[in-house]
Amino acid sequence: MASPVAPSSPPSPPLLADCAAVFLPADPPRAGRIAFWRPDGEPPLPGGHPPQELTVALPGAGGRVRPHSVPALVLPVADALPVLTRIRAARREGAPAFWGAAALLALHLAARGRLLPGLSPLDHDAWRLGPLDPADLGRLRDLAAAMPPYAHAVPLPREASPGPGDLRLPDPERLLRAFLDAVADVLPRTPAAELAAGGPAFAADAPQHLPEQRAWADGVAAGHDTGVRLSLRVEVPGLTGPGAGDTREPSPAPRFRAVLQVHDPAGPSLVADAAELWSGASPAAADFGPRARAATLLTLRRAAAAWEPLAPLLSAAVPDSVELADEEVAELLGAPVARALDAAGLAVHWPRDLVRTLATRAVVGPEEAADTGDVPGRGRPSSPSAPSFLSADALLSFSWRFAVGDRELSRAELDRLAEAGRPLVRLRDRWVLIDPAEVRRARDLRDREVAPLDALGAVLAGALPGEDGGKPAVEVRATGWLEELRRRLADPGHTDPDPVPQPPGLAADLRDYQLRGLNWLHRTTSLGLGCCLADDMGLGKTVQLVALHLHRQLDPASAGPTLVVCPASLLGNWQREIERFAPGTPVRRHHGTGRDLSKAPADGFVLTTYGTMRLDAAELARVDWGLVVADEAQHVKNPFSSTARQLRAIPSRARVALTGTPVENNLTELWAVLDWATPGLLGSLGAFRRLHADAVERDAGTDGGAAAERLARLVRPFLLRRRKSDPGIAPELPPKTETDRAVALTAEQAGLYEAAVREGLAGISGAEGLARRGRVVGLLTALKQICNHPAQYLKEENPCLAGRSGKLELLDELLDTILAEGAGVLVFTQYVRMARLLERHLAGRGVGVQCLHGGTPVRRREEMVERFQSGEAPVFLLSLKAAGTGLNLTRAEHVVHFDRWWNPAVEAQATDRAYRIGQDRPVQVHRLVTEGTVEDRIAGMLARKQALADAVLGSGEAAPTELTDAELAGLVELRRDGR
Secondary structure, X not given: OOOOOOOOOOOOHHHHOOOEXXXXXXXXXXXXXXEEEOXXXXXXXOOXXXXXXXXXXXXXXXXXXXXXXXXXXXXXXXXXXXXHHHHHHOOOOXXXXXXXXXXXXXXXXXXXXXXXXXXXXXXXXXXXXXXXXXXXXXXXXXXXHOOOHHHHOOOOOHHHOOOOOOOOOOOHHHHHHHHHHHHHHHOOOOHHHHHHHOOHHHHOOOXXXXXXXXXXXXXXXXXXXXXXXXXXXXXXXXOOOOOOOOOOOOOOOOOEEEEEEEEEOOEEEEEEEHHHHHHOOOHHHHOOOOOHHHHHHHHHHHHHHHOHHHHHHHHOOOOOEEEEOHHHHHHHHOHHHHHHHHHOOEEEEOOOOOEOOEEEEEEEEOHXXXXXXXXXXXXXXXXXXXXXXXXXXXXXXXXXXXXXXXXXXXXXXXXXXHHHOOOEEEEOOEEEEOOHHHHHXXXXXXXXXXXXXHHHHHHHHOXXXXXXXXXXOEEEEEOHHHHHHHHHHOOOOOOOOXXXXXXXXXXXXXXXXXXXXXXXXXXXXXXXXXXXXXXXXXXXXHHHHHHHHHHHOOXXXXXXXXXXXXXXXXXXXXXXXHHHHOOOOOEEEEOOOOOOHHHOOOOOEEEEEHHHHHHOHHHHOOOXXXXXXXXXHHXXXXXXXXXXXXXXXXXXXXXXXXXXXXXXXXXXXXXXXXXXXXXXXXXXXXXXXXXXXXXXXXXXXXXOOHHHHHHHHHHHHHEEOOOOOOOOOOOOOOOEEEEEEEEOOOHHHHHHHHHHHHHHHHHHHOOOHHHHHHHHHHHHHHHHHHHHOXXXXXXXXXXXXXXXXXXXXXXXXXXXXXXXXXXXEEEXXXXXXXXXXXXXXXXXXXXXXEEEOOOOOHHHHHHHHHHHHHOOOOEEEEEHHHHOOOOOOOOEEEEEEOOOOOOHHHHHHHHOOOOOXXXXXXXXXXXXXXXXXXXXXXXXXXXXXXXXXXXXXXXXXXXXXXXXXXXXXXXXXXXXXXX
16 A cells, blocks of 8 residues: 555544544554545545555455455544544544544543553554553453454455455454554653653654664563552551540651552452562462562562652562651652552552541531531521622631541641641541641631622532632532522422412413422522523513513512513514513513603513613613513623623613523523623633633533533522423423425536635635634635525526525425415525525515515514414515524414524524414424535534533534634535535
C-alpha cells in the first residue's frame, strides 16, 4: 500500500461514522494509521481526500472470505484520534466507534500516568502503555472480545497464513494492544518527555534508531512485564497497646514503618513481603519465579524517583522496610504523592484500626441555630420569617462542621488537632490518622457569613462544588427555618399539604397538573422568590398565571397590578385569555401611541411588548407592581442585551418567567432567565460557567452526570417543566406523527447548488476570523435558499415558480390531499421572501391562503388567526421567527416545515401552534428535506441536538461557522446518490 497523504485537516466524523475502520500497525508505533473504507467499494469521502488502495477481507462467492481491494481514507493515528473520539461521543456503533472506545481507553490510561519508554522491535524509540493492573487488563480483554469483524479485516501477510489458500486476520487483543501503544507513542512528544525518559529521543516526533539502548529497554520491560506490583504496608508499632489519654493529654509520639510487599497481578491472592522474597523463606515467595527480585528493584527504582523517602530501600541488602518521619507520613497522605506512587506501580495500605477520614460539612441557617459545639439542627429554635431572609442586608451564619469517622468534633478538639501538627493523634480513645494540612485548613475556615441566596442555593444543591465545578468540595445542610424552606421548595412537582384552592374568580376548571402549577407558583412567589414556568407549549401556562394573579389579589401583602411583557404577536392572545379566564379583571395594553400608565388598573393586568418596555423602562419602574411576567422569556436569554438590562430595572414583589424553551443552545441562557427571576441565586455568570455549566458540558456524552445532577437540584425548585408526553399531563391529546419527507433537487437547483458550493468553499479557504464566519453563514444561507426555490436565491422579481423546485412540487401534492379532506395546514418557513413566493403561487392556484410575518401589524395578526380558526383560509403561511410562539391554531391538522431551522426547540414550538390543549384531532408534521444536500445532514445534527435540553438542559453542537474546511465541505457537498 502507498504511504499516506494526510489531509490538511481531519474529515468530518459524521461522514466517517458509517464506514468501516481498521488499524494498521507500524514501527515505530506512532507511525500507525487508521484506514476508513466502505464495504460496498465506494470512496469513504467525496473529493478533497484522495483515497488509497487497501486490501481487506470480504465475503465472496460461495460465502468464502477473500481479499478485495477497496479505496480507503488513511489517517495517521495523531490525526485520527479527534475523529474517533467524536464518533464515540456521538454514541454510534460499528468499527469506527470501536476504535473510538479504544482511543478513550488509551487516553484514560495515559492520563493516569501509565506510560513507559522503551524500544520498538526495530530499535526505534517508542512509548507504550504500562504497567497495567488487573482491572486495566480486564478492560482491555473485554474490549478486544467486542471487536467487530470489520475492525480487523486486513489480512496478515501471506507468510503468516497457515496455507496457500487461507486468510489469517490479526488477533483482536494483539491488534488492540498495538493501537493502545500507538496512541501512547503519539501523546508524550513534548520537552517534558525528555526528563521522564532520560533522553531527547523520546520527545522528538522523528523516529530515532537506538540499538545501543536495547539492554536498558529490556530492563524497563522486565520491570513491568514480569507481572509484579508493589505496595507499602504502613505499620504503627504499639498502635493497639495501651495509649492512655485523649487529645487533652499528650500522647507518645508514634513511630511509622513502611514494609515493602510484592504482588502478582495475575493472581491477586499471591503476595509476599520483600524480605520473604529475598530469603525464600515462604512458599509464596517461591511462586514468583527467578526474575521477581530484579523486577521488584526496577519498580522500586521508579517509585523512589517519585518519592524520595523510599530511596534507602534501594541501597539496603534486603529492601524490607523503611522508617518514616511524621512529615513523610503527612506527604504520603496527600493526593499528589499517592498519585505519583500509583503511576509508578506502588500502592499504599494503612492499618485498619486507624480512622483516617476528616469529613467536612457546612451548616447554614439563622445564627441562633448554629450553637457552638452542638449537632446541627439541635441549636436554639429560630423564628425569623422567610421573607426577611431575602432582604439585601440579611446574612446567615455559615458554620463549618467536621467529623472523624462517625464522631463530630467540637471546636476545641479541632483546635487541639491543628496545634498537634502530627499525622497520628489520640482522639476519644481512638487513634486518628489525618493530614495536618487538612486540619489546619478546616480550622481556618471556621464560621462564615453568607448572603441569603447563596445559602439557599448551597442547601438546595446539597453541596458546594469544587473550584472547577468537579467533585463537591463540601456537603451542605440547613438548619432552622432555612431547612423548612428547603423542604418546601425541594419538590416543586407535588401538591402542598395545604394546597391553594382554585381562585373563585377563575372561569375555568384547572387540570390537576395546572392546579399543581398554581400551588408551585404561589409557594415560590409568596416567599419573594422568582421562578420559571417552562411547560411545553399548549399546556396552559397563561391560565396558570391568570389564576396566580387572582389568588394574589386575595392577600393585601401580594395584591397589586401584574405587568406582562411579551412579543407583539401575543398581545391579543393575552387579552383574550384574561377576558376569558378572569372576566371582570381589568386589562390594559401599554403599546402603540397614546399609552398612559396613569390609567393602569390597580388590581388588573397591564400588557406591553419587549420593544415598548425598552422605551418606557423608567416609567414602568415607577409603578408598584405586584408581579412582573416575562412571556416567551427566551427573549432575555442574552443577559447583556438592552432588553434584558431594561427588564431587570423594573422592580416588583415577585417575578415569573414563562417559556417552553428555557435552554435553546447552552446553559448560559438558563442562567439569564433564572437570574432575572431571582437575581443572585446562581451567582455571577462567570462563577456559574466555572462551577456548573463547564462541568455539565464536560459530563455530556459520558455516563457520569454528577455536575448535571447538582445543577438540577439547584434549579429544580425554581423551574417547573412539564411535557405533553409526561404521564398524566395531557392524556386527552391526540397522537402526533412526524415525518421527514425527502425530495430531489431539480436540474436547475442541482446546478446552482454545485456552483454555490464550489465558489463558496474557494472564498472560505483563504479567509479567517469574522470574515470566514460571515462567508460560511452566507454559503449556508445560499444553499438553503437554493433548496427552497431558485427564485428565492436569484431574487427574481416576477418569477415563474412551477416546475423549478422539488419542495414546491411536494407541497402542492400535500396540499391537494389535505384540502380535499377539508383540513387546515400551517406552513412554516424561516424566510419572509419564500413565504411571499408561496403565497403568490398558492393564490394563483385558487387556494385560500394568508401570510403572517414580522411586519404584520398586531391587529391584523389577530384577524388572521380568527380567519384561520373559522376555516376561511385553510392554508396559513407563517414566518417561523415571527409566528413560532404564542399563537393558538388548533384548527390545523397538518404542520409543514418548508425549510429547517437550526434549533429543534424552535421547530417544536412552531409545531405546538397546532399540537396543544384544545386540539382534538391527530396532528401530522411534515418536514421537507432535500436529498444529498446540507439540509439532509442538518437533519441528523438536529436530532442529536435535541438531547441538549434534557440533561439539565445541556450543551449543543458546535456552530457550523466553527467547522474546519474539510468538515464544512463534507456538510455542504451535493451527493447525487442521496447518501
